Amino acid sequence: MDLxxxxxxxxGDLRDMRIAxxxxxxxxxxxxxxxxxxxxxxxxxxxxxxxxxxxxxPWIVVLAGLAGLVWALGRSWKIVAGTVIALLLIGYFxxxxxxxxxxAMVAVCTLIAxxxxxxxxxxxxxxxxxxxxITPILxxxxxxxxxxxxIPVVMIFGLGKVPGVIAVVIYAVPPIIRLTNLGxxxxxADVLEAAEAFGSSAGQKLREVQxxxxxxxxxxxxxxxxxxxxxxxxxxxxIGVRGLGQPVLQxxxxxxxxxxxxxxxxxxxxxxxxxxxxxxxxxxxxxHLEAQHG
Amino acid sequence: MAEATHxxxxxxxxxxxxxxxxAHVADVxxxxxxxxxxxxxxxxxxxxxxxxxxxxxxxxxxMGLSGSGKSTLIRHINRLIExxxxxxxxxxxxxxxxxxxxxxxxxxxxxxxxxxxFALFPHRTVLENTTYGLNIRGIPDGEAExxxxxxxxxxGLEGFEGSYPNQxxxxxxxxxxxxxxxxxxAGILLMDEAFSALDPLIRTDMQSVLLDLQQELQKTIVFITxxxxxxxxxxxxxxxxxxxxxxxxxxxxxxxxxxxDDYISSFxxxxxxxxxxxxxxxxxxxxxxxxxxxxxATALLEEAARAMTDADASRANIAAQDGAHLGVVxxxxxxxEMIAPDDGDEADAKAxxx
Numbered sequence: 088m089d090l091x092x093x094x095x096x097x098x099g100d101l102r103d104m105r106i107a108x109x110x111x112x113x114x115x116x117x118x119x120x121x122x123x124x125x126x127x128x129x130x131x132x133x134x135x136x137x138x139x140x141x142x143x144x145p146w147i148v149v150l151a152g153l154a155g156l157v158w159a160l161g162r163s164w165k166i167v168a169g170t171v172i173a174l175l176l177i178g179y180f181x182x183x184x185x186x187x188x189x190x191a192m193v194a195v196c197t198l199i200a201x202x203x204x205x206x207x208x209x210x211x212x213x214x215x216x217x218x219x220x221i222t223p224i225l226x227x228x229x230x231x232x233x234x235x236x237x238i239p240v241v242m243i244f245g246l247g248k249v250p251g252v253i254a255v256v257i258y259a260v261p262p263i264i265r266l267t268n269l270g271x272x273x274x275x276a277d278v279l280e281a282a283e284a285f286g287s288s289a290g291q292k293l294r295e296v297q298x299x300x301x302x303x304x305x306x307x308x309x310x311x312x313x314x315x316x317x318x319x320x321x322x323x324x325x326i327g328v329r330g331l332g333q334p335v336l337q338x339x340x341x342x343x344x345x346x347x348x349x350x351x352x353x354x355x356x357x358x359x360x361x362x363x364x365x366x367x368x369x370x371x372x373x374x375h376l377e378a379q380h381g
Numbered sequence: 382m383a384e385a386t387h388x389x390x391x392x393x394x395x396x397x398x399x400x401x402x403x404a405h406v407a408d409v410x411x412x413x414x415x416x417x418x419x420x421x422x423x424x425x426x427x428x429x430x431x432x433x434x435x436x437x438x439x440x441x442x443x444m445g446l447s448g449s450g451k452s453t454l455i456r457h458i459n460r461l462i463e464x465x466x467x468x469x470x471x472x473x474x475x476x477x478x479x480x481x482x483x484x485x486x487x488x489x490x491x492x493x494x495x496x497x498x499f500a501l502f503p504h505r506t507v508l509e510n511t512t513y514g515l516n517i518r519g520i521p522d523g524e525a526e527x528x529x530x531x532x533x534x535x536x537g538l539e540g541f542e543g544s545y546p547n548q549x550x551x552x553x554x555x556x557x558x559x560x561x562x563x564x565x566x567a568g569i570l571l572m573d574e575a576f577s578a579l580d581p582l583i584r585t586d587m588q589s590v591l592l593d594l595q596q597e598l599q600k601t602i603v604f605i606t607x608x609x610x611x612x613x614x615x616x617x618x619x620x621x622x623x624x625x626x627x628x629x630x631x632x633x634x635x636x637x638x639x640x641x642d643d644y645i646s647s648f649x650x651x652x653x654x655x656x657x658x659x660x661x662x663x664x665x666x667x668x669x670x671x672x673x674x675x676x677x678a679t680a681l682l683e684e685a686a687r688a689m690t691d692a693d694a695s696r697a698n699i700a701a702q703d704g705a706h707l708g709v710v711x712x713x714x715x716x717x718e719m720i721a722p723d724d725g726d727e728a729d730a731k732a733x734x735x
Contacts, residue, residue, distance in 0.1 A: 281500035286489030
């Protein structure tokens with residue numbers, strides 16, 4: 088008996104199987120592609136709206152608006168100053184429009200990830216069965232090479248913004264789900280018992296006790312989600328998402344070193360701005376823990 | 382002010398922890414021991430045939446060592462733990478039979494609870510912690526705050542309304558816990574080892590706060606403790622729990638004077654008897670004697686002894702509240718009762734050795 092070669096399916100069978108699955112999926116996309124596209128159309132509208140807002144408004148207004156947002160989150164002049172300097176440099180080196188597109192993309196993806204992620208995280212925290220089913224799905228979403236799930240997304244939606252958003256959200260939503268789940272599960276049992284003893288309903292426990300106490304952890308999830316969507320902008324540019332990813336892709340294909348580095352650094356700059364301001368916000372949420380009894 | 386008018390009646394209450402506790406109630410009723418239940422069915426007997434009437438407007442202490450089931454018992458009164466069998470009757474209703482909404486209303490309006498580890502909401506200020514019970518009942522913020530501020534002041538935390546629990550010491554945190562419970566204005570106050578985590582001095586202090594409050598509030602208080610001195614100081618009635626069973630129930634004096642078994646005797650051996658036993662218990666019912674000292678019936682042995690030594694008298698008359706003569710107590714009898722248990726066991730033992 089031959090023990091060296093693994094006993095595999097015959098090439099013919101394997102090919103037939105692949106063709107059968109691919110054909111079935113293609114038929115599915117032909118039949119339902121338009122319906123799915125129209126369902127996801129609002130994402131396109133929202134994304135285009137934010138993009139236009141950021142690109143068409145006078146740059147000084149946008150700059151002031153972003154600086155104001157960073158101040159509102161972090162209440163730190165240092166972070167605001169860093170933000171303003173980084174954005175001025177980005178603009179000076181001619182990357183303003185691409186940067187705005189990327190910010191719009193990340194904002195929409197984060198928003199969608201939060202809207203999906205927090206309820207799923209709550210569900211997982213409340214039901215061990217849901218936790219058992221969803222955890223391996225999240226593991227798969229995070230480890231599957233992102234190019235692989237780009238294929239069906241592109242087959243259904245073609246190239247463009249919406250498939251980009253979907254791909255980014257699939258990649259970026261797991262941390263917020265996991266950390267919402269973790270944050271709620273970490274609420275001390277004695278505090279929950281106290282809420283119960285005072286006659287809280289399940290909804291009141293969630294709103295008044297579990298979510299507020301989980302919020303710093305959830306914010307850490309939001310932070311992770313933003314970082315991961317930024318990391319995906321280069322990959323997403325392969326399926327037609329415009330922004331800072333596209334020049335990077337172009338630079339890789341043509342060996343344009345300076346173009347690549349400049350746009351790469353712009354992505355890094357936005358990442359740092361997002362990271363510092365959301366982390367500062369998360370810290371502010373925990374200020375009740377900082378003041379210790381001496 | 383919600384004054385307590387109804388007793389809490391606990392009847393035939395059993396709690397068996399484990400996946401299928403209900404299946405083993407019959408065995409336990411038939412006399413299966415805690416050890417057998419654990420060994421044969423891998424279930425843990427938490428409470429075993431509890432029957433207790435908790436008097437309205439009084440402090441009922443439930444005392445026991447860890448693992449005796451005392452914390453389990455108190456959680457049956459507001460049903461934080463589901464009983465395996467039995468009834469808990471309050472105002473004619475069986476708490477065990479209540480539906481979810483009814484139980485929620487019962488917890489909101491009739492009970493409030495203070496916890497051993499305080500269990501304050503760390504993200505809420507002292508004021509917000511205190512209003513919690515009223516917030517979830519939908520009471521307007523203005524009214525809730527006004528009521529909360531009154532109780533915060535009453536427990537001595539004025540000026541700390543805006544602090545977070547983390548900024549307070551343990552004693553202050555438990556004052557918040559007490560204010561949070563009192564603001565609920567419920568007839569039943571459940572206190573689960575409420576002062577056990579505090580330093581001895583602060584604990585005594587909090588006991589005084591509670592006794593002062595109870596004088597004016599007259600709530601039905603269920604107080605769990607493992608500390609006999611605390612039980613004797615606070616309890617109008619004391620129930621002693623061991624391995625999920627009540628092994629003695631009565632006033633502190635009854636328990637100290639007539640411990641039901643060796644287990645309780647070993648507990649009460651080190652009690653400051655002069656603080657617990659009243660002079661009335663050791664007096665002789667004889668005609669009044671010539672002495673400058675007349676004591677009320679509630680006077681404790683130590684107070685009686687001090688009054689007699691201060692007046693340089695060896696005897697004192699005991700009078701009822703209305704002034705009627707009850708009997709006579711001697712200084713030597715008072716001191717004798719204070720220093721040695723008079724149950725005869727030790728005297729007999731010594732006699733046998735001799």
